[in-house]
Amino acid sequence: MDFIIVTGLSGAGKSRAVDALEDIGFYCVDNIPPKLIPVFYTLCEQAKPEMKRVAIVTDTRGGDMFSSLFETLDALRQEQKKYKILFLDCSSDVLIHRYKETRRRHPLSDSFEGSITQSIHYEREVLRPVKEAADYLIDTTFLSPAQLKNRISALFLESSDLSLLVNCVSFGFKYGLPNEADLVFDVRCLPNPFYVEELKNLTGLDEPVRSYVMKWEQTQGFLQRFLSLIDYMLPLYRSEGKSQLFVGIGCTGGKHRSVALAQLLYNHLLEKGQRASVHHRDIKK
Structure with missing residues (x-):
C-alpha cells in the first residue's frame, strides 16, 4: 500500500x-x-x-x-x-x-x-x-x-516504492537558491549568451542559445565532469533509500545557461532510464 x-x-x-x-x-x-x-x-x-x-x-x-x-x-x-x-x-x-x-x-x-x-x-x-x-x-x-x-x-503517478525521482531545476542566483536543493551547481563561470544581442531575449530552450552555450571548450569540460558525477552519485543515493533528489543548476538570471544545462541533464537521465522531471523556475522573469 x-x-x-x-x-x-x-x-x-x-x-x-x-x-x-x-x-x-x-x-x-x-x-x-x-x-x-x-x-x-x-x-x-x-x-x-x-x-x-x-x-x-x-x-x-x-x-x-x-x-x-x-x-x-x-x-x-x-x-x-x-x-x-x-x-x-x-x-x-x-x-x-x-x-x-x-x-x-x-x-x-x-x-x-x-x-x-x-x-x-x-x-x-x-x-x-x-x-x-x-x-x-x-x-x-x-x-x-x-x-x-x-x-x-x-x-x-507511479508507485512511490519505485527508484528515486531526480528533479532537474534551473534557477537564477539573483532570485535566490531553491530551498529544496540537495545539490547545487553554479554555471555562471560559463560564457553568457545574455551579452550576445540576438540571443539576449531568447532562452536556453531555444536552439541558438543551446548551440552557443555548448560550443565552448569550458562548457564541454564542465559537462563531461558534471554528468559523470551525477551518474556516479545516483546509485549511492538509491542504496541509501532516497526517494527524491533535487539538482539545482543556477546562472545569473535563470534564463540561458542554467536552462540549457538543466534540460540537457534531464534528457541524459531519461536516456539512461532514470525517472526525472525538469522545471525552469525563473525562465519567465
Whole structure:
C-alpha cells in the first residue's frame, strides 16, 4: 500500500497537493489527528485492494494533538507499516502575501494576537523536525498551482516504492537558491549568451542559445565532469533509500545557461532510464 502523510506549513499548498493526489488515484483524507493515523492505516489495509493508494493530511490545525506525530510515526515503524512523508514548504514573505490576499486566518493566529508573521515563525519551528524527516520536500514559493500539480504527478503517478525521482531545476542566483536543493551547481563561470544581442531575449530552450552555450571548450569540460558525477552519485543515493533528489543548476538570471544545462541533464537521465522531471523556475522573469 502507498501511504502518504502530507504535512507542512499552513498556506503552503497542502490542499492543492491533496487535490493533485486525488486526481491520480489516491484516496485522500484531510486533517487527521496523529493518534488516529495507525487506526486509519489498519482500516485501509483491511480494505485492500480498493485502498492501495492513500494520502492523509495532518498538521498544526490539530493544536496540541499534533505533538504526538513522532510518537505515532515510531509506532508505525515498529509495526512495519510503510509510509512516506510529503512536506510542503514556502517562504514566509509569500505565505504572508497569500494570507493577506485570501483574507484567511492562520490556524495559530489566536495564540499570537492575530499576528501572521509570529504564527508562521512559530509553526516553522514546530515543523522543523518533521521537515528534516520528510521523504519528499516541495517548496511552493515559486510554483503556480499547475506546476505544483505537475510536481506531484511526477513524484506519485507511479508507485512511490519505485527508484528515486531526480528533479532537474534551473534557477537564477539573483532570485535566490531553491530551498529544496540537495545539490547545487553554479554555471555562471560559463560564457553568457545574455551579452550576445540576438540571443539576449531568447532562452536556453531555444536552439541558438543551446548551440552557443555548448560550443565552448569550458562548457564541454564542465559537462563531461558534471554528468559523470551525477551518474556516479545516483546509485549511492538509491542504496541509501532516497526517494527524491533535487539538482539545482543556477546562472545569473535563470534564463540561458542554467536552462540549457538543466534540460540537457534531464534528457541524459531519461536516456539512461532514470525517472526525472525538469522545471525552469525563473525562465519567465
